[in-house]
Amino acid sequence: MIMPFESALPDIAWPAAVSGRGMATLSLLFQLERTQWWPADRLREAQQAQLKRLLDHAARHVPFYRRRLGKVADADGEMFWQRWCELPLLTRQDVQRAGDDLFSRSLPDGHGELTEVYTSGSTGKPVHAVRSDLWLLMWSAATVREHLWHGRDFSGKLAAIRESGTGKALYPDGERLDNWGFSTADIFRTGPSVSLNITTPVDDQLDWLSREEPDYLLTHPTMLDRLVRRSAETGRRPKRLKQVLTISEILAPGLRELCRTEWGARVVDTYSTREAGYLALQCPDTDHYHLQSETALVEILDSDGQPCAPGEVGRVIVTPLHNLAMPLVRYDVGDHAEAGGPCSCGRGLPVIRRILGRRQNMLRTAEGERWPLLSSDDIGKLLALAPIRQYQFAQTHPDRIEVRLQTERTLTDEEARGVLGWARAKFGQGFRIDLAFPAELSRTASGKFEDFVCLL
Structure with missing residues (x-):
């Protein structure tokens, strides 16, 4: 059986001549396959090298940081980390107040064009962010890594119930694509994807799922909870479903087991934000999460600003490593998470055991x-x-x-x-x-x- 790589040239079937963007993603995946097994000290050393480049760029080209970063980038080894911990945290209010002063006045060659994103999250107060093509490439690599970690069959059908825009992906048909989206389709030949608006009544969602019979479902945890419980009441359930991918919200304790019992499908959760990207992916072997150390430095800090030990709960502080268009240095995303110890799977990527959500909703x-x-x-x-x-x-x-x-x-x-x-x-x-x-x-x-x- 020929591997399902997508060739960009119709007259070349094997080995596939993947598109330029797909080749760039593959080159990152080649590295990620190796770096996931690195020990913590080697990951930390590589993060420091990239952070120094990020800080140097921010100090020279981003007005907000010109007097904020001090001499951190000049230090090496443990001195760097000591100075790093002295840097002030960046709050959501800081980002809102800074506005365009957080945008880079110059972007190095190779980082591509910029795209804008507005995120209101749970606070209702929007954050305006920009992301470079290079950042999106890193995001694509993490997307494909997550598929590969969890052994998905790319020939299957992927359904998504998450679109919330007025007039989009409406019942009864929803919307349909020939593939799973550019991140995956740039490399692999995939089955179709279908989408339905998340505001659709739950009985209509079950009807749509019964007609589409997807292999994989992507939705929010609260929506999954309603679907599974209504399915148990009505006896209607998707019959081919292998996994449910949950995003955007906190996964309630017990929902994994409920889904496994009623639908026979494993729940795989992802932790990300729109402005900072992927923060953690669920481990292929357990229900806890691995921080994505190759694309972001994530710190879990206690009330005194010190790193949390395994089992302790603290604030989630993130620094995306590659978005030079809008550096977010020690950005407090507003969530709390529980730090974890080394994983039995052998990966060196740090662990968080669970995500507890936004502290304003305590x-x-x-x-x-x-x-x-x-x-x-x-x-x-x-x-x-x-x-x-x-x-x-x-x-x-x-x-x-x-x-x-x-x-x-x-x-x-x-x-x-x-x-x-x-x-x-x-x-x-x-x-x-x-x-x-x-x-x-x-x-x-x-x-x-x-x-x-x-x-x-």
Whole structure:
């Protein structure tokens, strides 16, 4: 069987003459196949070499950094890292205030054209970022690495339920491409991909999945949860599904097992942001994540700004290594994650055990802040109490939580009491619990949905 490489020349079948962009991605993949096994100290040394080039460029060509970076790039070895840790963190508010002063006034040859991206994330306050073609090439290499890590059959059908744009990928047909997108299709001959708008009612999504019968599904965790639970109720399920790829939101505890039990499919999660790119990919052998050290320096820092030990939870700080068009040096993405130890798979890429989400959506109590940690089991118990189609919990006051529900019908008094009792047991007796029934529970412009929000 000929390997499914995509030749750019119709008269050349084997070995495939891959396109120029595909060859560039392949050259990175050749290196990534080796660097993933490097020990931590070798990865750190290579990161330092690239960081020094990034800092030198930023100091000379990016107005925001001209007086911010000091002499870090002049240092070597451990002195470099000591000075690095003294650099101030870059907040989302810094990025918003800096505006164009974070854009490079000159880009080296070979970095290509620029593309713009606007990301509102979970805060509703947009960040304007620019990315170079070279950065997108690194992004493509990480995309293909993730496919290869998880052994996907490129001849299969890939379905995506994530598009949220008005009028795009509408039910009943959605949209269709002949391949999985340029990152993969530049190198491999793939099967088709299909897409459906994430705002489509869940029963219609199940109907679409039943008709399309994909091998792989890409969607958000909250959407997957609704699909799997509705599938269990109706008995309708995708029959050929091998894996579900989750993106953009926090993966709730227990959702992997729920999907495996009901659909027989493994969940593979990815951690990324639009402005910083891939931060971590799920390990092929376990459920934890490997930081993508070849494309970004990711630090997990405690409240004192020190690196977290395995098992400790801290802030996620990221420095993309190759986007000289808009350097983000020690950028606080607003998330918390738990650091992990060395992985049994043998890869030297650092580990994070789990991603906990944005700290502005932590539950505030008199004793301090804590994560709500709504597990799949928790949600299953809630949904068993009443005919709930969708839910969200909002801390509206220091002592008040609003349970927002969309239901199949008006709740009975017994059902309402059951929901209130569930919420008191979950969040604590110190909170007043209010029920609300809004006409709509909206996703963000990028299609994200948060099941718990703190409005304080």
